[in-house]
Amino acid sequence: MPRVTIRDVAARAGVSTATVSRALSGARPVSPEVADQVHRAVQDLGYSGNGIASALRRSRTDTVGMVVPSVANPFFTSLVENVEYALQQAGRQLFLCSSRSDPALEAQRLRSLVARQVDGIVISPVHGTESTEAVAWAAAELPLVQVDRYVSGVPSDWVGVDDEAGMVLVMDHLAARGARSAAFVSSRLTNSSTELRLAGFRRHTERLGIAVDDEHVLLGEYSIDWGREGTARLLRSRRLPDAIVCADDLIALGVVQACSEAGVEVPGDVLVTGFDDIPFSALSAPPLTTVRQPQELIATEAVRLLQRALEPSVVEPARISLSPSLVVRASTGPAPRQAHPGAPVSGTSGRRPR
Incomplete structure (x- = not known):
């Protein structure tokens, strides 16, 4: 049986291959009607390019977004590497964003990750107060775990050093x-x-x-x-x-x-x-x-908390303070x-x- 391609999906849905890509990746929005056409074509044809079809059937994309204040700071570079490894062990991919220590850019990054339909977000907030609104909004949209730094008043998990x-x-x-x-x-x-x-x-x-x-x-x-x-x-x-x-x-x-x-x-x-x-x-x-700082353990706990938040059962947010x-x-x-x-x-x- 010949392999189903993205062109086959586009032909079945009556749209372009670019539209199919946008609908499946969430990189740019499409209308609900077009998204429904594409998803039905994917399911009808059994398209499984890059694992997207199986993820759609589970209502997940197997991707997680991460926002850090700076990728130039070696502490955050190492933290990202540890989180990426822990996600890989869990069968998920990482989308990394740097907020460059700018709360406005941080809010933009969070909106972008939600639009991409990531399963959850790991974030080290830039500012104790100016980050609150954007982090609270993202936490209401998706499972979210704060690491290292945190903003108060947001019902989300946190893990970091004591x-x-x-x-x-x-x-x-x-x-x-x-x-x-x-x-x-x-x-x-x-x-x-x-x-x-x-x-x-x-x-x-x-x-x-x-x-x-x-x-x-x-x-x-x-x-x-x-x-x-x-x-x-x-x-x-x-x-x-x-x-x-x-x-x-x-x-x-x-x-x-x-x-x-x-x-x-x-x-x-x-x-x-x-x-x-x-x-x-x-x-x-x-x-x-x-x-x-026990960065490997911080990363492992962050991914564990995110996995827990993706489960249907409702649990109270956890605050895990690890010993240095x-x-x-x-x-x-x-x-x-x-x-x-x-x-x-x-x-x-x-x-x-x-």
Whole structure:
């Protein structure tokens, strides 16, 4: 029996092959009447090009959309790779979109994914408030899971790292290294992750008796350039703190570079920590002590929650906060003897080298 082609479907439906493609992919809208003609032709002929016919019979396309703030940020690059692998194991394909940290573009991306009839959406929202309307709309249209960052007031699943626990690991480690004063260099408070990390920093510096000057909390953006600029501001202040805590690894890499260029020794003059454990963090000079996020587990849980949301049973949205680990490297001094250098640990001991 000869294989049914898209031309056969077009002839049966009385439309062009381009119209058939649009009706099946959802890339551009067609009228309900034309869509019905195409779908009936697909079913009558048993067309199964690219698996579309079987997906239509299940009212699914086996595709999932994902929107991240930036594909240039290594953290999100790795997260996307892990989500794509988890989806592949579940028999689904990924449509990836970058919002370029722009809430308006993010809303456009979400509308596009819904128009493409993806089965669900995984998103790390750009902004804690400006993203809310678009994310809420998309969640009302399709199953949606928020990862890493989240917006409040949207009835959707969320999975990410426990930012509070991450800051506990960092601050306890720095206190054990002898830090008695600290600075915090971060992006502006536009998303949940940044807000939680700053809140954790303030809470645990107070708990540990670590001094923080008002001028030593610097808010800019997640980038190496901002880490360099923030360091320049700290170096102009009346006294360099014992430690510089960074809200992500890109900022921390910029801090380490700027210190080196200014003749400030890391960790001899100042301790530096990051957050995320991107691949470059182990390659800096010195290698960076940082909080490792369990990205593979985050991705696996996100896909599991999405699969659950596609089932007919109604369940309450889940909030899954995963435990991080601390990777101790040379930017805060030598790793403890009982641990392999660069291995995740839950705590450290020892005095800061002077």
